[in-house]
Amino acid sequence: MTRRGAQDESDFRSRPSKRGSRPRTKRRPSHEDAVTAMVTGVDRGRYTLLVPDSGTVTLAMKARELVRTRVVVGDRVDVVGDVTGEEGTLGRIVRIAERGSVLRRTADDDDPYERIVVANADRLVIVTALADPPPRTGMIDRCVVAAYDAGMDVLLCLTKADLASPDELRGLYEPLGVEVVVTRAARDGDVAPVRREGAGEDELVLDPASVEEVRGLLRGRASVLVGHSGVGKSTLINALVPTAGRATGGVNDVTGRGRHTSTSAVALALPTGPDDAAEDAGHDGWVIDTPGVRSFGLAHVKVAHLLQAFDDLDEAAAECPRGCTHQADAPDCALDEWVEASPDDETRAARALRLASFRRLLASRTGAAFREN
Ligand SMILES: Nc1nc2c(ncn2[C@@H]2O[C@H](COP(=O)(O)OP(=O)(O)OP(=O)(O)O)[C@@H](O)[C@H]2O)c(=O)[nH]1
Numbered sequence: 592m593t594r595r596g597a598q599d600e601s602d603f604r605s606r607p608s609k610r611g612s613r614p615r616t617k618r619r620p621s622h623e624d625a626v627t628a629m630v631t632g633v634d635r636g637r638y639t640l641l642v643p644d645s646g647t648v649t650l651a652m653k654a655r656e657l658v659r660t661r662v663v664v665g666d667r668v669d670v671v672g673d674v675t676g677e678e679g680t681l682g683r684i685v686r687i688a689e690r691g692s693v694l695r696r697t698a699d700d701d702d703p704y705e706r707i708v709v710a711n712a713d714r715l716v717i718v719t720a721l722a723d724p725p726p727r728t729g730m731i732d733r734c735v736v737a738a739y740d741a742g743m744d745v746l747l748c749l750t751k752a753d754l755a756s757p758d759e760l761r762g763l764y765e766p767l768g769v770e771v772v773v774t775r776a777a778r779d780g781d782v783a784p785v786r787r788e789g790a791g792e793d794e795l796v797l798d799p800a801s802v803e804e805v806r807g808l809l810r811g812r813a814s815v816l817v818g819h820s821g822v823g824k825s826t827l828i829n830a831l832v833p834t835a836g837r838a839t840g841g842v843n844d845v846t847g848r849g850r851h852t853s854t855s856a857v858a859l860a861l862p863t864g865p866d867d868a869a870e871d872a873g874h875d876g877w878v879i880d881t882p883g884v885r886s887f888g889l890a891h892v893k894v895a896h897l898l899q900a901f902d903d904l905d906e907a908a909a910e911c912p913r914g915c916t917h918q919a920d921a922p923d924c925a926l927d928e929w930v931e932a933s934p935d936d937e938t939r940a941a942r943a944l945r946l947a948s949f950r951r952l953l954a955s956r957t958g959a960a961f962r963e964n
């Protein structure tokens with residue numbers, strides 16, 4: 592096999608192609624008048640950009656020199672031309688800034704290459720229902736691995752707590768240092784839960800306190816939300832960003848209004864509170880929705896790199912034999928000694944749980960756990 596995605600060089604920053612032997616005949620303009628913007632949406636070669644200096648939302652396409660370069664949501668770009676955001680205008684993206692983080696989705700039937708779906712995000716929010724549909728730990732594990740490998744941290748958002756208890760899942764993920772937050776439907780007895788303006792009568796209202804807890808954890812960061820169909824991701828996004836208008840309740844419930852049909856990622860400005868309209872008030876972070884992203888590419892994930900997300904394990908593993916897989920069946924793995932050498936029983940139990948959870952993550956890379964769960 593060739594190097595992962597080697598033919599999709601667009602995923603590797605915007606450096607010139609090694610194969611490119613064609614001499615450059617023209618000097619490119621330096622575009623000193625370019626303004627910096629963030630890509631918030633991508634739709635068939637048209638990029639929606641937010642220009643932070645002016646607060647303008649504008650459309651652009653890629654300049655010719657970037658045709659082979661992939662531009663994704665979250666990219667910071669330089670754009671020239673008309674960036675007024677007025678009807679019918681189209682700027683030109685001439686440069687892409689180096690990416691701080693990249694999150695890749697796996698190859699699928701339609702597209703054999705793993706591709707970057709979002710750049711520069713710092714947190715992955717794994718939205719999982721506690722019931723209906725039931726949680727799948729294999730899928731959560733894979734998301735955790737993808738996030739840590741991408742240099743992002745993880746928030747596990749457990750929805751539908753009105754239907755089932757979050758305790759078991761908390762027990763599986765808290766030993767890994769994964770932050771966990773729980774949301775639920777508002778109960779009848781709650782005082783006037785806020786219904787999103789324009790929402791259909793059947794749109795479920797979430798418990799406002801749980802939504803605000805999530806908002807608090809997303810504040811000031813760029814968070815990518817992932818989750819399988821039906822887990823309540825759109826319901827949550829609509830509660831956090833009332834202008835988002837994400838379609839909820841499955842694809843048949845077409846209400847018409849504000850319905851998104853796009854399947855690519857989109858960045859939504861997170862309002863500072865439930866009563867702010869994101870469009871005019873200041874925002875306080877980004878919520879990036881990823882419809883249609885079903886799983887993440889883990890083929891490239893190196894054990895050593897994953898270990899770095901766990902300082903204590905990483906340090907202990909320095910004593911491992913060369914080439915140790917750190918799996919449960921690895922002979923003389925120093926991680927087992929690390930558990931044994933605990934100063935007291937309580938520490939030993941905590942370390943054992945952490946190691947077991949870490950090994951579960953390692954195993955999830957193979958994909959077997961993903962299919963079984
Ligand atoms: N009981 C309960 N139901 C919820 C909760 N959150 C969402 N739901 C319901 O779960 C169903 C799926 O919610 P959506 O928000 O559409 O789920 P999604 O993850 O966006 O899934 P798709 O729309 O298929 O992409 C809807 O009928 C919601 O009303 C919750 O906290 N409790």
Ligand SMILES: [Zn+2]
Pocket residue numbers: 908911912915916917918921923924925926
């Ligand atoms: Zn080891």
